[in-house]
Amino acid sequence: MTALEPGSPERLVGVVGTGTMGQGIAQVALTAGHPVRLYDAVPGRAREAADAIAARLDRLVDKGRLDAAERDAARARLSPAESLEEFAGAALVVEAVLERLDVKQQLFTDLEEIVGDDCLLATNTSSLSVTAVGGALRLPGRLVGLHFFNPAPLMPLVEVVSGAATDVTAATRAYETARAWGKTPVVCADTPGFIVNRIARPFYAEAFAVYEEQGAQPATIDAVLRECGGFKMGAFELTDLIGQDVNEAVTRSVWEAFFQDVKFRPSLAQRRLVEAGMHGRKTGRGWYAYADGEERPEPHTAQPAQAPAYVVAEGDLGPAAELLTLIREAGIPVREEDEDNGTRLVLPSGGQLALADGQTSVEYRDVIYFDLAFDYRAATRLALGTSQEASPQTLREATGLFQAIGKDVSVIGDVPGMIVARTVARLIDLAHDAVAKGVATPEDIDTAMRLGVNYPLGPVEWSRKLGKNWAYSLLDDLHLRDPSGRYAPSLALYRHSYASDKREGSA
CATH class of the missing domain: 3.30.750.190 (Transcription Regulator spoIIAA)
Incomplete structure (x- = not known):
């Protein structure tokens, strides 16, 4: 079974939930040529969302990114729905509702009584188990995870997640549809955090740990991650942009889903921010202050010193x-x-x-x-x-x-592994562990981390660049100094390092 073919009424795409993500997914399907129907449980929200999407299409025309005729055709294909019953002829329904398992399960149970048996159902969940979401369905094989990244019209990555009961044909159809929509899909097993939210945890955790250990202040850590590590943003400024409450909730969700594995342990300093209501840009204060007139702290920069003679x-x-x-x-x-x-x-x-x-x-x-x-x-x-x-x-x-x-x-300060090194080593470790456990292929992991969170290199590629056992050696040293298990190299990384040594004739 291939991608949904746009351009005909029977290729209707339904979107449930009209928040930022729901609107973004609807816009993606719309500009790909599908008729799109929007539904929200709150009366009037679907109409407001349709108007907001139309306004964004107008802005694309103003910027020269969309032809006026294409805009008019897209607006004609977009309609709000008064009830779920209007999805009866849909070929695909994507939900982007509240991240609560009971809410999503009830929604799909209701949809299953309305849509045809050949309708593909997709959840945009970022933190819940796709298997659990589909657990109450009569036909759980047709449910797949389609995890878009915000803003959906601009971000190219889509994680295509197969639950335990997902049919291969359903997953393939979802993958091909995402690709037909101009996205870059990656295939992922149903694991906590999928690819990106699983492997990216150390980027935040290690920056917060250096701060908690009094190694450096946020502005300095961010500057080192950007200007030395090659990351587009530092961990503190990025979580202020995401929202401290949102980022901490994802971290906590992954940690709890892995049975409180110390490798995914949340940050106490970040928890204090959340408890204080300091959620970042949206509240005016997080790690940094954003009120008018507030100046961003400068990173520590050493005074000029004389260069050595040799x-x-x-x-x-x-x-x-x-x-x-x-x-x-x-x-x-x-x-x-x-x-x-x-x-x-x-x-x-x-x-x-x-x-x-x-x-x-x-x-x-x-x-x-x-x-x-x-x-x-x-x-x-x-x-x-x-x-x-x-x-x-x-x-x-x-x-x-x-x-x-x-x-x-x-x-x-005298922080073992410093800032960039310990962060990259842990990203590499989690990537190798994910490959070994069948979460995704090395190629899809690298693609996901480059496109989903804009890393300069995928962690597997970074591992190749740094050498056969660089990450293992650094983490092993860190583990000796912090025996909590947080830095213990995975068996997968150990095997990778040992195999590389043998291939190069080392002991």
Whole structure:
């Protein structure tokens, strides 16, 4: 069974729920050529939603993104419904109602008495089990998850989720329909958080953990994630945009669905924001203040320091090897030496610089860690992690070195794994774990994370870029320092690292 064919009355798409997501899904189906019928349980809401969609189509015409004739045809295909009975001839009904299992189950039970047996039913749930939503249906095989991302007309990703009872033909039809609508669908098993909301948890959790550990303030952490990690937004500003209540609810839902697995543990600091009603932009205050006249705090940026006269590179810097080229281009001599006991940059004072590896600066005398960067040449900021064991002279030389290659420097606390490194390592771990457990393919996971949350690389691809066992080694070190289980590498990541070692002839 292939995609729904637009352009004929029997290809009617029904949308239940006329909030932002429901309107967005309706607009997507409408502009793909389908007749669309909108329904909302609150009288008058469907008409208001239809008017709002029509207004958005007008704006698309004004911007030159839609032809006026196409706009007129689309508006003619859109109609509000007074009752669910008007969906009797629908080929597809998508719900975008309240995220409550009982509400969704009752809706689909009611719809099943109205639509034909060949009608495809889809839930846009982001947090509930598709299997559970379809559990009360007479024909649960026709229910599939179609998880759009907000705003649906603009975001390309759709997660196509098969519940335990979903027929392959229904899932295939949903997938092909999403693709025919101009979306990029990915196939996903019915697991808590699906792909994106499962694998993305560490992006928020590790930023919040660094803050809770007094490693750095939100503005600094956000700046490092953006300017060093290559992410479009930092975790604090992004959750303020999403809504702290919404983001925390998703985190809590995934955590509870995994039986309170410590790897998905919510943040106490975020919980306090939610309890205080500080939900982000929509309330005027979250991690940041948004009232008129409020200024965003600046990230910590070190004062200018003199560059060292030279550096000695001991061992292979691995993911940070490009730094040697940048240092030479800045006119600073680099002497490379083989070293069997680790990899580091040695400064004239005798102090050392090492790439974040899950250990802490306090464990060593006069060692400062620097964070992982997505692209050391393109990065505009680098973070240094230091402790009381590092001398002021070493910190000055380290700061001057990175400033000499054109980077702003943020000095943070002695946090194992720092900011970007621990975040990326955990994203990689959850991705490999998801592949091993049949959640999705590596390709679909990478696609979902790039398109759904705009990561610079998918986590599986990032793993390849960073090397055979980089993530495993860092998490293993972190696990030794925090034995709660939060950083324990998954069996899947262990197997991946070990297999890679064997392929390359290592022990």
